[in-house]
Amino acid sequence: MPFRTEPMTVNIGPQHPSTHGVFRLRVTFDGEVITEVEPVFGYLHRGTEKLAEERNYVQVVTLTDRLDYVSSMTNNQAYCIAVEKLLGVTPPLRAKYLRTLVAELQRIASHLIGVGFFLQELGTFGGTPLMYCFRSRERILDLFEMLCGARITVSYLRPGGVFSDAPADFWPALDAFMQVFPGELAELEQLVLENEILMVRTRGVSPLPLDVAVNCSVSGPVLRASGLAWDWRKEDPYDAYDQVRFEVPVGTNGDNYDRLWVRMQEVHQSLSIVRQCVAQIEPGPVRLDLPLVLRAEAGVEAYGRIESPRGELGFYLVSDGGISPYRCKIRSPSLLNLTVTEHLLVGWKLADMIVSLGSVDINMGEVDR
Amino acid sequence: MTLQAMLIVAAILFCIGLYGALARRNVIAVFMSIEIMFNSVNLTLVALGRYVAPHALAADIESALTGQVFAVFIIAVAAAEVALGLGIVFALYRNTESVDLTEAAQMRR
Amino acid sequence: MSCQLAAGNILYENPLLRWVYDIAGTVAPCWAAYLAAGLAFMLLLVNGVLIGTAILTWAERRILARFANRIGPNRWGPFGLLQPLADLIKLLTKESLTPRSADRIVFNLAPILMLMPALLVVAVVPFARNIALADLSIGVLYVLAISSLTILAIFMAGWASQNRFALFGAARGVAVLISYEVPVVLSLLGVVMLAGSMSLNDIVAAQAVPFFLVQPLAFFVFFTGVSAELNRTPFDVAEGESEIVAGYHTEYSGIKFAIMQAAEFGGTITASAVIVSLFLAGWAGPLAGYLGWLWFLLKLGAVLFVFIWVRATFPRLRTDQIMAFSWKFLLSLALINLVATALEVYFLRGDSRTLTTVDLWVMAGINLALAAVAIGAFGRLNRAQVQRVRPPLPVLAPAGAPAGKAV
Amino acid sequence: MLLVDITFWGLSVVAIGAALGVVLVRDLFRAALLLVVVFLAVAGFFVLxxxxFLAVVQVLIYAGAIAILLVFAVMLTKDVPHGNLPNRLQVPAAMVAALLLAVLVAVAAATQWQPVPLAQQEQVAVVQTGSAGLANLLVSDYALAFEAVSVLLLGAAIGALALLRGRPEQAP
Structure with a gap:
């Protein structure tokens, strides 16, 4: 256009209703169209990696709760798997099933939050879909409370198993949840997935080409929405994932709708995994008899990774023979998924920006660590 | 309120508009002044239509509305004028990146 | 002193005003009594709208909460009915901030200017038989003209705040309002043609068949256009909370914010009142002579409920999509409706130059079919980019495995 | 009528003050807002x-549409708070305006206007207040002018679009 307009630089955040915590985007607009975008983060930095070097191996579990605070179970899982690799131990079978079960419940809860806030950012400010999501999420958190007494910061998993076996009344409660939840999910899908406004707002918006996604090391639903069936639960099964059958939903266009669709489908698959776990689980011990203070051999390194709701979550641990890790590096999916921000946002409008950011479903606790 | 008072108010408005149209540098300010002049003319027309009897009044009572009809046309034409005029202003801005009339005169090619 | 009103005067037609006028006329000069009668009714209307605003904020929060499986405000008073009062006290006692770089005069003037159209429009709405402040012969045009002033207030608020989000909101709001003005005005032409008058009173009287049946397309266009002009979901881009914080009223706080909110909800109420008068036969109903106001309020409540329902359900559109919706979809529908109504009125009216109830029913039949066809056809044209929903993946596990087996 | 007189003088003061503001205020945005005040005051005059009908049309077209367009155009000005500068013609312009004002006032005061006959005043008032007479005139006596204006509006709309349409980018 020969019409020269003045570029306008706006700080979206750190205080903004839709930046998922304290996240800042320095955006340069031409009218409402984004020409430049620069993510700024670090506002929530708590030095988790450094703190982990000052605590013993079991204490670090509580730190991992606070990384991605909407999916603490999977954070626990990744860390515990890393420590188990470091020690060279394998948890008992029942613990593996319990871990898989709670991880999938956590995935459902986390995806419900992702989907709910994604819809909120699309402007259903009445909050109906968000509350539909929260209704179901609350039930899952209640289940977690029965397991370990906490709802958000669970610290349920331990190196070598889980904190304790599920109480007797957990199984009927889980059963009740499995009866109610599919109906609630259907209600949500009916409200959302066929909505025409949602279609025009998300179809074809901010597509992420597969090569860009792979080159930027993107993982999780964002990668799968771009068309690659890459899921660590299939590629490198951990815990009980080699015992259960499930599909990996894959998108085609990598647009906002596909990212939403992949999440919704994963919820269905997770539900099926939970069912299989319940059907297959056998009585037995839930925790290895490990010493209270763990020590690994000096010079051993281990990388434990899982498929968290947001992508590949990995803990890289180095031991110097002491009671705490010598070095703890966290590969957080949210941070790496942010590397495609520019590809997703430049050229789109302000309204799409917020939605695309929501579709990546970042969590600042994990980005800033 | 008399016809004379109404006409004088309209005249004052017209002259203020005239001054603005002549003495402002910004195209948009000139536009605004012209709009004031349009309005004062409308006012005059309607006031005359209200108070002064046209020759045809005795035969045709609707001729009392002639002033209003003229005002309607002026408003319509003013709307067209603003649309086109602002189009020209935008075109001017596109070429000179300024809405200053004095600069526009100097940059004539 | 006894003042006598000429028959044909606005006040004469209106029993309430005449009563005030007669009382005031016994003690004051006639012109003062005239003024007093008008002011008394204005006081009633303004306070009615403001109290209605308070009730609407409560109702909207309660109903939205029910849609979302929540309870909503329930602490203050029965069913939380005093919540608006508590909110008001909170806002009144808050510091009324003016940003340092803001244009102080314009910034403070904008909320007042925003409230003004909402209050002015009720002047011509007939609440019951012969109860309206002014039965203007150009009522519909008056409503349109006054409500177009909101644009200016929004722009003033957004510009004077010196805030980027506010400016975004103002620019979006003005763009939306200007686009939707066109279909809204065109849609009302059909109604005016049917009633043969622009006075709201005459239009209500002409609705032997409610006009939302006779003019379904116009009703659809007007309802949609009005929700866009009122910045309600799914057209609330001007204050899209998730995108631009609060749009043009980002910088407003305290009492100024309260006035802005009152203007917004008051605008919804007056717009609904206009919809009721134009399309839902206003105060007409059984025993309309005595219960006209009740019918009016019931219909008002129904329209408001639809507004809230829409808000609870739909996501927001993008600005360019809203523009496209107005120009490509609503404008076409309004034009179709205009041409169809003109032809129907011309052919059905016949020599008597009036439309009978039978004529109206015939038109209702034709127009309902036309509306279905037109909305379907244009919807399909505009839906090119909307593809079918992707089918869900199969779930592999055998469903319904007994839980609790492994206790 | 006392009320009418008070209203008239009030409106006059507002209209003239706001008009002066439009041409004298430095802040272009405020000038545009004052212009809206002028428009509204003129609408008030129309009611008087x-x-x-004209009053409402005045609000709808001038205050609702033209003013908004102008406000949008104001954004083109680089420094809006100080954008409304006078040029060098200030003094001559003031002189011309004052001279014209004197002539106009003299003419308005000196002319013997022929008032509406008393017998017809009632009738004229009824005709002027209603909008039906105006509508009749527009589609009967002034139909040609009416059509011409519609063509003009269409032309203006197309012309404005043509002016604003981006020319294809020239290759550098």
Missing amino acids: LSAQ
Whole structure:
């Protein structure tokens, strides 16, 4: 256009209703169209990696709760798997099933939050879909409370198993949840997935080409929405994932709708995994008899990774023979998924920006660590 | 309120508009002044239509509305004028990146 | 002193005003009594709208909460009915901030200017038989003209705040309002043609068949256009909370914010009142002579409920999509409706130059079919980019495995 | 009528004050807002002159549409708070305006206007207040002018679009 307009630089955040915590985007607009975008983060930095070097191996579990605070179970899982690799131990079978079960419940809860806030950012400010999501999420958190007494910061998993076996009344409660939840999910899908406004707002918006996604090391639903069936639960099964059958939903266009669709489908698959776990689980011990203070051999390194709701979550641990890790590096999916921000946002409008950011479903606790 | 008072108010408005149209540098300010002049003319027309009897009044009572009809046309034409005029202003801005009339005169090619 | 009103005067037609006028006329000069009668009714209307605003904020929060499986405000008073009062006290006692770089005069003037159209429009709405402040012969045009002033207030608020989000909101709001003005005005032409008058009173009287049946397309266009002009979901881009914080009223706080909110909800109420008068036969109903106001309020409540329902359900559109919706979809529908109504009125009216109830029913039949066809056809044209929903993946596990087996 | 007189003088003060503001205020945005005040005051005059239809049209077209367009155009100005500068013609312009004002006032005061006959005043008032007469005139006596204006508006709309349409980018 020969019409020269003045570029306008706006700080979206750190205080903004839709930046998922304290996240800042320095955006340069031409009218409402984004020409430049620069993510700024670090506002929530708590030095988790450094703190982990000052605590013993079991204490670090509580730190991992606070990384991605909407999916603490999977954070626990990744860390515990890393420590188990470091020690060279394998948890008992029942613990593996319990871990898989709670991880999938956590995935459902986390995806419900992702989907709910994604819809909120699309402007259903009445909050109906968000509350539909929260209704179901609350039930899952209640289940977690029965397991370990906490709802958000669970610290349920331990190196070598889980904190304790599920109480007797957990199984009927889980059963009740499995009866109610599919109906609630259907209600949500009916409200959302066929909505025409949602279609025009998300179809074809901010597509992420597969090569860009792979080159930027993107993982999780964002990668799968771009068309690659890459899921660590299939590629490198951990815990009980080699015992259960499930599909990996894959998108085609990598647009906002596909990212939403992949999440919704994963919820269905997770539900099926939970069912299989319940059907297959056998009585037995839930925790290895490990010493209270763990020590690994000096010079051993281990990388434990899982498929968290947001992508590949990995803990890289180095031991110097002491009671705490010598070095703890966290590969957080949210941070790496942010590397495609520019590809997703430049050229789109302000309204799409917020939605695309929501579709990546970042969590600042994990980005800033 | 008399016809004379109404006409004088309209005249004052017209002259203020005239001054603005002549003495402002910004195209948009000139536009605004012209709009004031349009309005004062409308006012005059309607006031005359209200108070002064046209020759045809005795035969045709609707001729009392002639002033209003003229005002309607002026408003319509003013709307067209603003649309086109602002189009020209935008075109001017596109070429000179300024809405200053004095600069526009100097940059004539 | 006894003042006598000429028959044909606005006040004469209106029993309430005449009563005030007669009382005031016994003690004051006639012109003062005239003024007093008008002011008394204005006081009633303004306070009615403001109290209605308070009730609407409560109702909207309660109903939205029910849609979302929540309870909503329930602490203050029965069913939380005093919540608006508590909110008001909170806002009144808050510091009324003016940003340092803001244009102080314009910034403070904008909320007042925003409230003004909402209050002015009720002047011509007939609440019951012969109860309206002014039965203007150009009522519909008056409503349109006054409500177009909101644009200016929004722009003033957004510009004077010196805030980027506010400016975004103002620019979006003005763009939306200007686009939707066109279909809204065109849609009302059909109604005016049917009633043969622009006075709201005459239009209500002409609705032997409610006009939302006779003019379904116009009703659809007007309802949609009005929700866009009122910045309600799914057209609330001007204050899209998730995108631009609060749009043009980002910088407003305290009492100024309260006035802005009152203007917004008051605008919804007056717009609904206009919809009721134009399309839902206003105060007409059984025993309309005595219960006209009740019918009016019931219909008002129904329209408001639809507004809230829409808000609870739909996501927001993008600005360019809203523009496209107005120009490509609503404008076409309004034009179709205009041409169809003109032809129907011309052919059905016949020599008597009036439309009978039978004529109206015939038109209702034709127009309902036309509306279905037109909305379907244009919807399909505009839906090119909307593809079918992707089918869900199969779930592999055998469903319904007994839980609790492994206790 | 006392009320009418008070209203008239009030409106006059507002209209003239706001008009002066439009041409004298430095802040272009405020000037545009004052212009809206002028428009509204003129609409008030129309009501006083029993031209209700015109008053509403004035609000709808001038305050609702033209003013908004102008406000949008104001954004083109680089420094809006100080954008409304006078040029060098200030003094001559003031002189011309003052001279014209003197002539106009003299003419308005000196002319013997022929008032509406008393017998017809009632009738004229009824005709002028209603909008039906105006509508009749527009589609009967002034139909040609009416059509011409519609063509003009269409032309203006197309012309404005043509002016604003981006020319294809020239290759550098």
